[in-house]
Amino acid sequence: MLRRIPTTELRLGMFITELCGSWIDHPFWKKRFLLQDERDLHRLLDSGVAEVVIDTARGLDTAVANAEATAPAPAAPTAEPAVPVPLRVALDEEVSRAYRLCARSRDAVVSMFNDVRMGQAIDAEKVVELVEEITESVLRNPDALISLARLKRADEYTYMHSVAVCALMIGLARQLGLSEQDVQEAGIAGLLHDVGKMAIPDAVLNKPGKLTDSEFAVVRNHPEAGVRLLRDSPSVSEIALDVCLHHHEKVDGTGYPHRLRGDQISLFARMGAVCDVYDAVTSNRPYKAGWDPAEAVRRMAEWSGSHFDEAVFQAFVKTVGIYPTGSLVRLESGRIGVVVEQHPHSLLKPRVKVFFSSKSREPIPQRVLDLAAPGVTERIVARESAQAWGFRHVDELWSGLPSAYA
Numbered sequence: 001m002l003r004r005i006p007t008t009e010l011r012l013g014m015f016i017t018e019l020c021g022s023w024i025d026h027p028f029w030k031k032r033f034l035l036q037d038e039r040d041l042h043r044l045l046d047s048g049v050a051e052v053v054i055d056t057a058r059g060l061d062t063a064v065a066n067a068e069a070t071a072p073a074p075a076a077p078t079a080e081p082a083v084p085v086p087l088r089v090a091l092d093e094e095v096s097r098a099y100r101l102c103a104r105s106r107d108a109v110v111s112m113f114n115d116v117r118m119g120q121a122i123d124a125e126k127v128v129e130l131v132e133e134i135t136e137s138v139l140r141n142p143d144a145l146i147s148l149a150r151l152k153r154a155d156e157y158t159y160m161h162s163v164a165v166c167a168l169m170i171g172l173a174r175q176l177g178l179s180e181q182d183v184q185e186a187g188i189a190g191l192l193h194d195v196g197k198m199a200i201p202d203a204v205l206n207k208p209g210k211l212t213d214s215e216f217a218v219v220r221n222h223p224e225a226g227v228r229l230l231r232d233s234p235s236v237s238e239i240a241l242d243v244c245l246h247h248h249e250k251v252d253g254t255g256y257p258h259r260l261r262g263d264q265i266s267l268f269a270r271m272g273a274v275c276d277v278y279d280a281v282t283s284n285r286p287y288k289a290g291w292d293p294a295e296a297v298r299r300m301a302e303w304s305g306s307h308f309d310e311a312v313f314q315a316f317v318k319t320v321g322i323y324p325t326g327s328l329v330r331l332e333s334g335r336i337g338v339v340v341e342q343h344p345h346s347l348l349k350p351r352v353k354v355f356f357s358s359k360s361r362e363p364i365p366q367r368v369l370d371l372a373a374p375g376v377t378e379r380i381v382a383r384e385s386a387q388a389w390g391f392r393h394v395d396e397l398w399s400g401l402p403s404a405y406a
Contacts, residue, residue, distance in 0.1 A: 001056045007049055010041060015059030019044075020051040032132075034059055091325070091341045094141035095399055098148050101137055105130060105163040106156060109191070113159065116229045117198040124235035131187035134163070135170050142171045143325040143341055150279060150293070150326070151395055154286045158197050158205065161279055166190035168275035171319040172312070176271075186268060189243035192236065193272055196226025196244065208286040223248060223257055239268050247272035252306040270309040274300070274316045277307070293320070294327035294339075294383045322347045326398055328384040328391070331369075332377075334359040336384055340398040343372040348380065353397050356389070366397070 002017060010016075017032050035041060044052070054061075108130050116122065137145045149164035169190035173183040197205060200222055204215045211219065226244040230236045246260060246269035253261035255273075265273075277300065282290045291299070297317060304313040320342075323329055327339040329352060337354035349372035357364050371378055386394045395401075 001061075002053055003056055003062065004051055004053050005062055006051055007044055007047075009062055010035060010044060010052065010054075011060060011062075012036060012038065012041060013060040015055045016052050017055045018053035019049050020053065089140045091141055091143050091398075092400055094137065094144035095148065095401065097140075098137050098144035099401060101133060101145060102148050102160070102163065105134065106159050109159040109162050113162075113195055113198050116195055116233075119232065122192070122230065122233035122236055124233070127188055127191060128184070131166060131170075131184060131191060134167050135183065135187060138167055138170045138174075142167075142319065146171060146320065147293075147325040148399065148401075150282050150290070151399075152283055154284060155206070157283060157285060158194060161276075161283065162191050162194055164279040164283075165193060165272070165275045168279060168316075168319070169271055172271050172275060172316050175315045175319045176267075176312075185237060185239045186271060188237070189240040189268055189272060190275060192226075192230060192240050193243050193247050193276065194222065194226065195229055196222035196224065198229065199225035206286055210287065220248075220256055239266075242266050243268050243272040245269075247276050249273065250307045251309050254306075265309075267312070270312045271316075274308050274313055278316070278320070289387065292326075292328055292383060292385060293324035294322065294329065295385075297322060297324065298383070318347065321350060323350055323380060323383075325350075326395055328386050328389075328394055329380045330358055330382040330384050332379050332381050335364065335378075336389070337369070338394050338397045340368060343370075346372050352380070355397060356391075 004020070012035055014035050015033075016035055035044075108126065112122065112126070134145065146164065146167045149160055149167060152160035152164070166187050167190070169186040170183055173186035178186065200218055204211065204218055207215065223245045227241055230241055230244060243266075245257070246255075246265055249255035249258065249260040249265045249269060250273070251262050251265065251270070253259050278296055281299075282293050282296045284290045297320065300308065300313065301317075304310050321327075321339070323339045325339050325341060328336065329339060330336050331352065331354065334357055335354040336356040336358050337352040339350045340353045341351040343349045343351070349370075351368055351370045353366055353368045355363060355366045369378055370376060371380070386392075
């Protein structure tokens with residue numbers, strides 16, 4: 001049951017589902033959470049939030065909290081604590097939720113970018129709410145949303161690219177150990193980093209062939225165009241503006257628009273550069289097919305130190321894996337499979353769904369191998385190309401979604 005109460009009635013053990021008022025009035029990146037920390041309670045009491053909505057089915061009710069506050073302390077716990085927000089779940093459990101979230105996110109970004117194109121300010125609360133939903137999905141299982149967002153159609157690239165970079169930035173920020181506030185900032189920056197593409201004519205933005213020099217010059221102006229559009233939204237932070245402007249800078253100074261070098265590029269912009277390139281090169285575009293995720297990681301590693309900050313790129317690899325979900329690989333036995341999930345402690349030993357024999361060149365019964373499981377001696381010996389083998393529905397194997405989507 002949902003109950004709206006004054007902030008002064010909050011007690012530890014209550015589950016907050018909404019912080020009433022403007023998002024700038026409170027210090028939290030999320031609106032739904034179990035109140036467990038005394039410091040969070042004091043931060044809320046000191047904020048500008050006068051009321052909150054609690055869910056008594058997921059945490060304490062006011063009557064229970066008041067009774068516990070006045071009753072003598074029991075000798076031993078007599079009840080289980082409130083259920084916390086779910087953490088990591090299996091990929092197949094999160095994929096269906098992430099699929100629906102991708103659709104909602106795409107529609108939200110289309111609406112948001114169109115508003116900006118028409119000169120309207122960004123709705124900050126909607127941005128924060130969307131980033132919160134994406135963050136929760138990444139927390140439950142980062143492989144699901146990050147990998148699904150890569151499977152975008154060519155005609156929705158700009159919008160789904162923003163969703164994908166948002167999810168990648170959130171995962172990378174958590175891998176780097178940034179604060180919750182900075183994780184939120186990273187997600188918002190990822191969501192808004194390409195808004196300047198709204199200033200590019202559709203004929204240029206979606207051109208299937210090679211751009212002319214003049215068309216490429218128009219495209220290269222999108223970071224500055226994005227900042228001009230976002231400056232009309234006073235709620236957009238300096239971090240988001242910085243990532244919008246500088247996500248195409250390179251650490252060797254050869255990027256654009258300002259040819260910044262090394263530490264002249266902020267941490268968030270360096271993060272944005274890696275996330276932006278990874279999603280771009282692994283996505284199908286009007287003029288080229290996307291790279292296999294593992295091949296993308298391999299090639300990007302060759303650019304680390306010139307294009308990318310090395311420490312940020314290493315953290316990124318830990319985020320997506322050396323063989324990201326969806327990668328086609330060959331095992332030592334000759335079996336070919338697709339990576340279906342990362343192992344949390346071993347980048348080289350993901351779970352792989354095998355389906356084909358490179359020796360007999362015939363399909364084999366599908367089976368998921370956990371390369372990190374005790375007694376498993378199989379190992380990955382090579383990356384493979386779906387195009388070279390003529391495989392058309394590799395993504396359907398890991399996602400479980402129908403081939404019309406995957």
